[in-house]
Amino acid sequence: MAATAIALAGWGLAFAVAAAPAPWYYWRSLVDGARVCAQVSPGPGWERDSAAFEGPGCQPRRKVLVVPMSSSAGVAGLCQSRMVISKR
Template structure:
């Protein structure tokens, strides 16, 4: 029984690390037929991810922490 005394604290430590994780980003995906959807993961092999990440499931608000969302000077 002593060999499992570390198991419960280790499980609590692992669970607490997950609590600090942020939400997964949302992306716009375009199919080969031209249809677009907003999803966190690829809808399938015939879909291509577009642009930078979004913070909402409607793909309306861009993720401000994304390096691609910063404005460029055009030079």
């Protein structure tokens, strides 16, 4: 019985770790047209008014800029400069 409980707890933990946060949406009131940002509907009388946002608080996801390094100043160049610094 204890082994089954441990196995189920481990299985549940595996899904919890892989779960992604809920997306954010703008919601518009059908009564007065007010807009709010929330992950779930504020209740009856509201309709979703935007596409999903991945960032918190209806902010777009940050873009990461990847700058490729030239082959002449690649990893070997960085390692050599670190070795010189570490010798001092």
